[in-house]
Amino acid sequence: xxxxxxxxxxxxxxxxxxxxxxxxxxxxxxxxxxxxxxxxxxxxxxxxxxxxxxxxxxxxxxxxxxxxxxxxxxxxxxxxxxxxxxxxxxxxxxxxxxxxxxxxxxxxx
Numbered sequence: 471x472x473x474x475x476x477x478x479x480x481x482x483x484x485x486x487x488x489x490x491x492x493x494x495x496x497x498x499x500x501x502x503x504x505x506x507x508x509x510x511x512x513x514x515x516x517x518x519x520x521x522x523x524x525x526x527x528x529x530x531x532x533x534x535x536x537x538x539x540x541x542x543x544x545x546x547x548x549x550x551x552x553x554x555x556x557x558x559x560x561x562x563x564x565x566x567x568x569x570x571x572x573x574x575x576x577x578x579x
Contacts, residue, residue, distance in 0.1 A: 471539070474544040475574075477570070477572075479570075480564060481568075483566050486564065488532065493563045496562070500555065501514075505538075517533050531566065
């Protein structure tokens with residue numbers, strides 16, 4: 471079975487803010503406590519776009535990526551009733567639109 475990745479992109483919208491400290495110290499540990507411990511997310515990464523290049527026009531504040539060994543683990547994580555706790559936490563650090571992309575890994579290097 472091929473690994474499955476979930477990408478969560480946080481859009482940059484006029485007048486919005488993003489609490490990066492809260493996100494990394496509170497939200498990510500919450501997500502990992504559910505997706506990682508109980509449903510096998512084997513890796514994650516978080517990329518902040520606005521300061522790496524100094525370009526504030528990227529259209530996104532941040533992207534988070536979670537890797538699951540197989541699609542069934544991802545599906546179980548999303549079906550877990552505690553996933554609602556993760557989504558309910560979002561207003562604590564931002565009010566932007568989230569973009570979710572889920573896919574099968576075809577190649578890595």
